[in-house]
Amino acid sequence: MKALVIGGGGREHAIVWKLMQSRHVDKVYCMPGNAGIAEIAECIDVHSLDFNKLVDFVRYEWVDLTIVGPEGPLSGGIVDAFEREGRRIVGSTKMATQLESSKVFAKEFMKRYRIPTAEYKVFTSYIHAEEYVRMKGLPIVIKADGLAAGKGVFVASRAEEVVDALRLVMKERIFGDAGNRVIVEQYLEGEEVSFMAFTDGSTIIPMVSSQDYKRVFDNDEGPNTGGMGAYSPAPVITRELESIIMERIMRPAISGLKAMGIKYKGVLYAGLIIDNGNPYVLEFNCRFGDPEAQSILSRLNTDIMDISMAITDERLSDINIEWSDEAAVCVVLASEGYPGKYKRGKVIHGLNDVRDMDDVVVFHAGTAFNDNEIITKGGRVLGVTATGKDINGAKERSYEAVKRIHFEGMHYRKDIANKALNRQ
Ligand SMILES: Nc1ncnc2c1ncn2[C@@H]1O[C@H](COP(=O)(O)OP(=O)(O)O)[C@@H](O)[C@H]1O
Ligand SMILES: [Mg+2]
Structure with a gap:
C-alpha cells in the first residue's frame, strides 16, 4: 500500500x-x-x-x-x-477540529458535558475583560479564541501582564480574527501532562503516557515553545489516574461530540493539569502532540497502518494496540534565538555519527538540503530520540547522541525526563 x-x-x-x-x-x-x-x-x-x-x-x-x-x-x-x-x-x-481551533467552542463544550476545566468567561470587549480580571484577581490566564501557533495564551501574575495581553490580542490584534474573542480563565495549580488516545468515533484507546517540556530553558524557565522535549512513560499518570482521565474526560468528549452529531476520528489529545489526583483540561488538540509523538511512537509495537485502517473503517474495537515496555526520551535541538526570531541556514554536523547508534533515531523538524549538506530551516531543528530499558537509560542514550550533533547557535534543555526521575 x-x-x-x-x-x-x-x-x-x-x-x-x-x-x-x-x-x-x-x-x-x-x-x-x-x-x-x-x-x-x-x-x-x-x-x-x-x-x-x-x-x-x-x-x-x-x-x-x-x-x-x-x-x-x-x-x-x-x-x-x-x-x-x-x-x-x-x-x-473541520467541525470536530473546532475542539482545538476554537478555545471558546472547547470551553462551552466542556461546560455542557461537565468535563472538568478551569472556570472562565468569554469577552469581546476589552473593558469588560479588564473589569473581570480586576474582580477575579491574579494570577489569571488570558487566551485568544482561535489558532495562534501556540502563542495565544498568556499566564499573567502581574497587572501589567494582563493589560499587555489584552492590548496585544484585542486592540493590536496580533492574531487577527483569532483574537475576536478572548477567554479569561482561572489559573490552575498542579502538574501539567499530555494524554492522547486513538478513536474511531466510538471506541477510544489510550496511548501510553507522556510529558513534554514547553519552556525554553532548564527548570521550566523562559518563554513557552512548541516543545523542547518529551519522555514516555510519565509516572505521574498512574493506572488509576489513567482510568479517571478516560472516564471524566476522554469518553465524555467523544460521546459529547457524537451527541452533537459530530463523529470524531483520529487522535484526541488532552492537555491536562493534575491537581491532587484530579485532572482538569487546559485544552484539546485534534492530533498528536509534537514532540510527544516522537517518544510515544518510538514505543508503538502495533503496525501503525493497522491502527489507521481500523480508525478510518470504524472498527478500532477489533484491534489490540501494543506498546514496548521500554522508555523513550526525545531531546529537541533548537536554533539560536528560538522561540523568538531565530537564525537559519546553519550547517548541521554529526548526523552521520549518530546514524548507526543503537536505540537512537534523530527525527528532523526544521531541516533542508543545501547541496550535499543538511542545514537548519526552522526553530526546532531535530528531535533526538532514544529508547532504553528505563527512563534513565533512554535519557543517557539520548544525550550521548546529542553530544555528537552540532550546528552554530544550537541550544537544548539538559533536564528532559528529570521530572520522571525525581519521582522515583
Ligand atoms: N488555566 C490555566 N492555568 C495554568 N496554566 C495554564 C492554564 N491554561 C494554560 N496554561 C499554560 O499555558 C500553556 C498554553 O496553554 P494551552 O491552553 O495549552 O494553549 P496553546 O497550546 O494553544 O498555546 C499550557 O501549556 C499551560 O502551561
Ligand atoms: Mg497547549
Whole structure:
C-alpha cells in the first residue's frame, strides 16, 4: 500500500518512520516533509491547504491512506475534502477540529458535558475583560479564541501582564480574527501532562503516557515553545489516574461530540493539569502532540497502518494496540534565538555519527538540503530520540547522541525526563 503524510516536522517524521516499518506499506509520500523525511520517503511539493490538488495527487498516485500531522489542514477541512471524494484519511473533520481551533467552542463544550476545566468567561470587549480580571484577581490566564501557533495564551501574575495581553490580542490584534474573542480563565495549580488516545468515533484507546517540556530553558524557565522535549512513560499518570482521565474526560468528549452529531476520528489529545489526583483540561488538540509523538511512537509495537485502517473503517474495537515496555526520551535541538526570531541556514554536523547508534533515531523538524549538506530551516531543528530499558537509560542514550550533533547557535534543555526521575 501507499501512504501520504501531511506535514514536515518531527511528529511527521516519526509517523513516516512508523509507516515505513508497516508490513502493508511499500511507499510513503510526505507533503512537504524535510531533509530527514526525504531519506525514507518521497517529499512532494503541494500546498497543504490546496485540498483539490492533494486529492488529485492521491488519486493519480493510488495512495491508499493519508495521515494528517498538524492542526492547520485539519481546521481548514482537509478531512472533509478527502472524505467527499471517498479517500481514506486519518484526522478530524473541520467541525470536530473546532475542539482545538476554537478555545471558546472547547470551553462551552466542556461546560455542557461537565468535563472538568478551569472556570472562565468569554469577552469581546476589552473593558469588560479588564473589569473581570480586576474582580477575579491574579494570577489569571488570558487566551485568544482561535489558532495562534501556540502563542495565544498568556499566564499573567502581574497587572501589567494582563493589560499587555489584552492590548496585544484585542486592540493590536496580533492574531487577527483569532483574537475576536478572548477567554479569561482561572489559573490552575498542579502538574501539567499530555494524554492522547486513538478513536474511531466510538471506541477510544489510550496511548501510553507522556510529558513534554514547553519552556525554553532548564527548570521550566523562559518563554513557552512548541516543545523542547518529551519522555514516555510519565509516572505521574498512574493506572488509576489513567482510568479517571478516560472516564471524566476522554469518553465524555467523544460521546459529547457524537451527541452533537459530530463523529470524531483520529487522535484526541488532552492537555491536562493534575491537581491532587484530579485532572482538569487546559485544552484539546485534534492530533498528536509534537514532540510527544516522537517518544510515544518510538514505543508503538502495533503496525501503525493497522491502527489507521481500523480508525478510518470504524472498527478500532477489533484491534489490540501494543506498546514496548521500554522508555523513550526525545531531546529537541533548537536554533539560536528560538522561540523568538531565530537564525537559519546553519550547517548541521554529526548526523552521520549518530546514524548507526543503537536505540537512537534523530527525527528532523526544521531541516533542508543545501547541496550535499543538511542545514537548519526552522526553530526546532531535530528531535533526538532514544529508547532504553528505563527512563534513565533512554535519557543517557539520548544525550550521548546529542553530544555528537552540532550546528552554530544550537541550544537544548539538559533536564528532559528529570521530572520522571525525581519521582522515583
Ligand atoms: N488555566 C490555566 N492555568 C495554568 N496554566 C495554564 C492554564 N491554561 C494554560 N496554561 C499554560 O499555558 C500553556 C498554553 O496553554 P494551552 O491552553 O495549552 O494553549 P496553546 O497550546 O494553544 O498555546 C499550557 O501549556 C499551560 O502551561
Ligand atoms: Mg497547549
